Amino acid sequence: MCFPSKLKEGNLVELKKEDEWIGELDIAAFREDIKKLGAELEKNQGSDDVRHLHKMIMWSNLCGLVGFATMGLSVNLLAIVGLSTFTFSRWTMIAHHICHGGYDKVHPNKGRFNRFKFAVGSLWTRYMDWFDWMMPEAWNVEHNNRHHYNLSEKEDPDLVEENSIGVREYEGPVALKYLNVFMAMCTWKWFYYAPNTYKELKLAKMRREGIPIPEGVNPADAVTFKNFFSSKGTGCYSFWELFSVAFGPYL
Structure with missing residues (x-):
């Protein structure tokens, strides 16, 4: 994946017409551009990001509250939407970003909103932060390491x-x-x-x-x-x- 025009052994790879641009891509320059962009975005992080996170947590918890409060009223759309949105947002909008380390350097509560602390360590922490079918510790390995370091490859x-x-x-x-x-x-x-x-x-x-x-x-x-x-x-x-x-x- 890191050698678009040649294999690691030096053998040429025949690219499809729509993929020919890959052969002309300057991988080293692209890597530097990504690093510069990452550094620039990191500098722009601050209190606004923390407020946004807590706003998302508030809305997620509100959806959960509505879902749990109405789930006893037989099968109803309000409970379904509330619980599903609560579960979905807790993972994709909160846990995903925190477990990637997105708030490691900006959130004042380092004991919770940190990639090595959030939802891991005990069942109670998991219950309070991100309670789902899979273990957060297992997801951190599978997604953060195995998936992102092998994107679209056989090992992904x-x-x-x-x-x-x-x-x-x-x-x-x-x-x-x-x-x-x-x-x-x-x-x-x-x-x-x-x-x-x-x-x-x-x-x-x-x-x-x-x-x-x-x-x-x-x-x-x-x-x-x-x-x-x-x-x-x-x-x-x-x-x-x-x-x-x-x-x-x-x-």
Whole structure:
């Protein structure tokens, strides 16, 4: 990915016509431009960003309050929208930015709104900051490290093209393909994301401790709920371990 016109071995790569611009791209200059932009944006951070974060937290909590207050009134749209917006915003608009370190240098509360503190360390912290199907510690490894350092490559655990290869190559009725995609839309957090992020956390711990990756385990393979029903399993943790630390408390 870092050598658009040549492979690391020096062999030429034939680019498609629409990709020919990549061969002319000055990678070193592009890298410097990105670094300068990052430094400039960092200088512009300040109290306005902190106020914006707390405004988003307020609106997110308000959605959650509305959802929880109305969920007992049978199935109703207000509760559905409130709870789903609360859950969605807590992850994508609050946890995502904090866990990327976006507020490390500007927020006065370093004990909470910091990439190494937010939602991690205890079940209570997770409950108060970001309570979802997946463990925040596992997501930090899977997303911040594995995903962002392998964007659109085979090692990227969030590469949709790779993860959906089973649907793409399925030769059965098209209707079943659509059904598969629909079911994935409804279940992906607990079916795929919780077990796969936890796999990345376990493998990262093994690498740090110098423990060899178990034989037969391909780190690039996604772990889903289906693994618990196969003889192969996950190769590095059991269902009960995942249940007890990840989505069990969420249930």
